[in-house]
Amino acid sequence: MHIKIAKKNTWVLFTVIAVIFGLIAAYTSVSIVRKYTDTDKVVIAAGDIRAYRKVTLDDVKVVEIPKVAIPSDAVKSLNDIVGKYLMYPVSAGDIIRASKIADMKISSLLSAQLTHLKDPKMRAFALPFTKETGLGGNIEPGDRVDIVASVKIDTNTGPVGVGKIVAQNVQVLQVEKPSSGGTGIVIVALTPQQIEDIAFALTSGQLRFALNPYETDVNAAKTEGVTGKAWFEKYGFTLPGEGTSDTIKNKQ
The missing domain is CATH 2.40.30 (Elongation Factor Tu (Ef-tu); domain 3)
Known part of the structure; x- marks a missing residue:
């Protein structure tokens, strides 16, 4: 009798463990699927955008893409990019990233451009x-x-x-x-x-x-530059006063 009860309890235990592992596997599978299928809205470039040109509404659009492909600094609202400037060129279809937007705390766009050159002499x-x-x-x-x-x-x-x-x-x-x-x-x-x-x-x-x-x-x-005399001499001309005539002559 005790042997039958022990076997029954063991079977129940294995069943419970199997159910638990099944639930864990199912949850993991759902999480993985959700990770690659859940989407969110981001702003992308509708066409190529040059650096340091004011971004217009025609330059960008909002699309939905899987969350796993969205960088942490992605721009998600048109209001956050329209009217601003990008410090780097962006190709059509690229996600607009906040790290590429010129710092609006800088006093002017020119200041932002000069700062981006990272040469304080300029x-x-x-x-x-x-x-x-x-x-x-x-x-x-x-x-x-x-x-x-x-x-x-x-x-x-x-x-x-x-x-x-x-x-x-x-x-x-x-x-x-x-x-x-x-x-x-x-x-x-x-x-x-x-x-x-x-x-x-x-x-x-x-x-x-x-x-x-x-x-x-x-x-x-890095050239030597050109003067009138050097130019004439280079192409074989004689200047007035250097020959027998007062007119410019070609030596060649």
């Missing part, structure tokens, strides 16, 4: 340009440009024309496009010394801009 400086001097007006924020000065300097023997790249691979921060036949503004990041050199060039001549590729050879822009 300053924002505005320069004029036209379609002729600025690549047809096709300068965009985020571009890198060389700044070329073409100036005339008074000397004891008269004015001397000089052409020189005075700043290489300069970061473009903001651009105000020129109207037809008008003048635009390009705001760039420069060192104080570059600002002084370029300000002098503006009083004595003209600036032009050359666009750099993404992977540029900065050393290629």
